[in-house]
Amino acid sequence: MTADLPPTVRAESVELVESVFQAVDGVLAAFPRSMFLRRAREQGHAGELWDALVEADLLAIGVPEELGGAGGGLTGNTAVMEALARAGIPPLLYSLTSFSREAIRRYGSEQQIKDHVIPTISGDRKICFGITEPEAGTNSFALRTTARPSTDGYRINGQKVFISGADQADHILLLARTAPAGEPLTRRSGFGLFIVDLATPGIALNRLDIEWYAPENQYEIFFDDVEVPSHALIGQEGLGFDYLLSCLNQERVTIAAWALGLGNYALGKAVGYAKERAPFGKPIGANQAVAHPLALAMAEMEAARQVTYSAAAGYDDGRDAGAQANMAKLLGSRAALSAVEAAIQTHGGSAFVYETDVVTLWPMIRVLQIAPINNESILSYIAERVLRLPRS
Ligand SMILES: Cc1cc2nc3c(=O)[nH]c(=O)nc-3n(C[C@H](O)[C@H](O)[C@H](O)COP(=O)(O)OP(=O)(O)OC[C@H]3O[C@@H](n4cnc5c(N)ncnc54)[C@H](O)[C@@H]3O)c2cc1C
Structure with a gap:
């Protein structure tokens, strides 16, 4: 390749x-x-x-x-x-x-x-990652999983949801509340980031039935009086969310790469099909109504790809890559969705045939408009941090 x-x-x-x-x-x-x-x-x-x-x-x-x-x-x-x-x-x-x-x-x-x-x-x-909770959802400041000091470390209680690959991972990077009940949480206070062995007693996994096509399953994870040693805490107690945020740009960029790669895969299949399929005697790709959505998706993905590698270079140079990393995830997930939509339309009914493996790409990309962070939150970030508009 x-x-x-x-x-x-x-x-x-x-x-x-x-x-x-x-x-x-x-x-x-x-x-x-x-x-x-x-x-x-x-x-x-x-x-x-x-x-x-x-x-x-x-x-x-x-x-x-x-x-x-x-x-x-x-x-x-x-x-x-x-x-x-x-x-x-x-x-x-x-x-x-x-x-x-x-x-x-x-x-x-x-x-x-x-x-x-x-x-x-x-x-x-192999490390999975646990931030999402059933009630808190996008709002991490509302999370309820707690880590309280115990004799030799911390005692963890609570629940996470949608945790990908928890059965294949041996550890989880876990965000939990260390602030006492009732105390408000901020970016720089009240959270702990823990690396927890998933074989620790008190941890139970329940597989969720998710409609998508990847070999990783999603799990609810229950923590019931899980005792972890003090060296399970990463860095200082209280600063967990701050640590996480400063690394999330990395996740945004790799997810943009995931979207763009799969979008490219979908586009390749569509172009191949558009050259061969000829119900009216000439390839359907000769129709601009078929060709233009594919061409537009190609152009949008190329633009998103440039922002993605630029964000990665900025991160590697130690610059604040927040704006570009968020833009990469936003643009990459949207451009890839256009590519997959165009690929489905180009394949007609064949897109839904089991062996054709085209409609199977749709949930993989559609979910990226929502996870790991929804695109609305990214637009709010750009509006507030880049455009300096008032906070919503
Ligand atoms: C396949 C899959 C894998 C996942 N893997 C993981 C994982 O490994 N680890 C993990 O911790 N989590 C994981 N998640 C969870 C994922 O990060 C959350 O689903 C996502 O953050 C959204 O949270 P929510 O589903 O609770 O949506 P909610 O917070 O309930 O939001 C619902 C919708 O409301 C809108 N919305 C929410 N907040 C705002 C806002 N502030 N402004 C404007 N609109 C808003 C958005 O359209 C959003 O889609 C996974 C999810 C899926 C589906």
């Missing part, structure tokens, strides 16, 4: 990004789209995909060389996710693990980095 890189990829990253795209060919041979889809339909797992990522050394990308990784920063992570999604095999747990290990790398102790970041390179540590 060729990377066909946008000019926003930094000069020093070009070789790495190209090598990532080539490495994904090997991953695809071990875990093709057909297997990804079969596993998704069987509500299975993506164990072989994970093994292939380790084999191709792709899990080392994004971890600094001094920790035994391959470097490459967020640009590298973005390339891994985009290349896998272009091949139709994007692992959600990859995004969650790479985002979670970044939070630990930035704010964790040396021992926590040794225990939780370095083992991700060999695939021995």
